[in-house]
Amino acid sequence: MDLKQYIxxxxxxxxxxxxxxxxxxxxxxxNNFKGVCVNGCNVKTAKNYLKDTQVKVVTVxxxxxxxxxxxxKAFETTKAIEDGADEIDMVINVQSIKDKDFDYTQQDIxxxxxxxxxxxxxxxxxxxxxxxEEIVKACEIIIKAGADFAKTSTGFVENGVGAKIExxxxxxxxxxxxNVKIKASGGxxxxxxxxxxxxxxATRLGTxxxxxxxx
Numbered sequence: 112m113d114l115k116q117y118i119x120x121x122x123x124x125x126x127x128x129x130x131x132x133x134x135x136x137x138x139x140x141x142n143n144f145k146g147v148c149v150n151g152c153n154v155k156t157a158k159n160y161l162k163d164t165q166v167k168v169v170t171v172x173x174x175x176x177x178x179x180x181x182x183x184k185a186f187e188t189t190k191a192i193e194d195g196a197d198e199i200d201m202v203i204n205v206q207s208i209k210d211k212d213f214d215y216t217q218q219d220i221x222x223x224x225x226x227x228x229x230x231x232x233x234x235x236x237x238x239x240x241x242x243x244e245e246i247v248k249a250c251e252i253i254i255k256a257g258a259d260f261a262k263t264s265t266g267f268v269e270n271g272v273g274a275k276i277e278x279x280x281x282x283x284x285x286x287x288x289x290n291v292k293i294k295a296s297g298g299x300x301x302x303x304x305x306x307x308x309x310x311x312x313a314t315r316l317g318t319x320x321x322x323x324x325x326x
Contacts (some may be wrong), residue, residue: 114305117314119146119169120321121296122153123266136160138322148200148317150174151191158195167197169233172223175267177202177235181222188226199223200233200262200294200317208236208245213252220256233260233294233315238278239271246278250285260315261286264297273297276304276311283312299324 120139122131132153139147139161146167149157157168172187173179188199201223207215224232234256236249253261261282263274274295282293295308296317302324305316318324 112306112309114302114309114316114325115142116145117305117309117316118144118321118324119148119167119294119296119315119317120144121148121266121317121319123148123150123171123174132156133160139166140164142322142325144321145315146198151187151194154191154194154196168195169198169200170196171200171202171235171265173202174200174235175202175265177204177237178206181219184219184223185226188223192227192230196230198231198233199227200235202235202265203237203249205237205240208241208249213248216249217252217256220253220258224257231259233262234258235262235265235296237265237268238263238275239268239273239297243281246281247285250282250291254286254289254291258291260292260294262294262296262315262317266297266317268297271297274299274304274308274313276307279308279311279313286312 122135146169148169151170154170170191173184204219234253274297292314294315295313299318300320
């Protein structure tokens, strides 16, 4: 298994420096990772650095809480694409899932998808905060809303586990028959877990430990 083509090398820490970003981008370029995932303020820098490579520039919107209004997420998306983002990872409105306001959940995703146009959209459902039934419902809504990926985690939930093999398997079973793929993210720090997540159904791995995984 060539893990390099699954890995989105990730740097989303609030206190990350320019030096940290440059290190991430160099590592992604040297190792030919599938992509990098960076905050919106770093999209232009990442795109310029990686312009002569096949490495995708991915950014996050509504991050990390997902609680801003849909129009704000859409504006972030439009600006990120203008700056060179190849893919968008939005955070779902977890409150709307908990409140069973599924129409709002779907509308929120659809609003961002419309702003994406042909740019792939991943929807972070924050599995650490959801029951198994809510994970299934979130995946069903993602299919209806026309997004391209369901993603497990932001990695920002206090005491959160992040990507779990059983959650990926559940998501994979729910999404079967659709065109929606799965991105596992959060807590992926060793090769064995990375391979297990892929075997369970993940087609992308969001991790800040990309270099360690392929050593």
